[in-house]
Amino acid sequence: MRISELAERTGVPATTLRYYEDAGLLPAGRTPAGYRTYGDEAVRRLAFIGAGKHLGLSLDEIRELLPAWQDGTCAQVAAGLRPRVAARLADAERRAAGLHDFVVLLRAALARLDALPERPGPCGDDCAAVDEPAPVACSLTGGMAGRAGEWRRAIGDARAERAPGGVRVTLPAGRAAEVAGLAAAERECCPFLDFRLHFDGPDVHLDVRAPAGAAPIVDALFVG
Structure with a gap:
């Protein structure tokens, strides 16, 4: 799908999608004419990025977790999230x-x-x-x-x-x-x-x- 289609499907603006690509969070393919293309996995990846942001994680932290999300197990993702969420909870309580x-x-x-x-x-x-x-x-x-x-x-x-x-x-x-x-x-x-x-x-x-x-x-x- 093209970037406009992904933006419409997920509600994430195209400008943000481009920024995520530059930040190493959302890889994109290219057509011969140079247009960005995305597969269905991009929708799930954006949902994970959005969930991380709602938990207060920085984009750098989310980028560190993405390899485990993409290639690892659920337990590995949970192990990576747990200390980060605990730190956010302690900060929120303070x-x-x-x-x-x-x-x-x-x-x-x-x-x-x-x-x-x-x-x-x-x-x-x-x-x-x-x-x-x-x-x-x-x-x-x-x-x-x-x-x-x-x-x-x-x-x-x-x-x-x-x-x-x-x-x-x-x-x-x-x-x-x-x-x-x-x-x-x-x-x-x-x-x-x-x-x-x-x-x-x-x-x-x-x-x-x-x-x-x-x-x-x-x-x-x-x-x-």
Whole structure:
């Protein structure tokens, strides 16, 4: 088939098909007049290239995998894909945790802005937007920012409710060791946070208390 036919059949623009040929991803035959020609295998090859791109692989990585895809076994292709997909997953999880931390920061900032007094004149020392900056700095420099994803995984679908000065999270007792370790690590970075565990039969209650300035961060992490 000609390049226009392959483009119509696969939805890949002709300009991209030419680029793939130059990049060593999609070989093409030539007619005596110099027109590109492709066999049916080109359709399957483009599907594999598209799948690799959806997984976040670079064209160089896809090119490295193509010989196994063309001449090897399914197990060989899977063995080549596995470490690359695992690396993309780890990177995506890191970026997701960072994005969650940014959401926490923005929620805290909005809460402080909503609490600003409506008055004329410049902002004074009692302005909520600039009061107690330490908790926010902590959340950006290795406290919650480094462990927000771990907290979310540990808490999962646990019940959370507001309590005096903070929140109470009720979890299965089997998670006590994990949340205790996270709480200890959090205290090293953010000593203004107070964590207490109370065992209650099959459950354990995690009480988290914080100063008023850090309350929006605690709510965002543990209440959502």
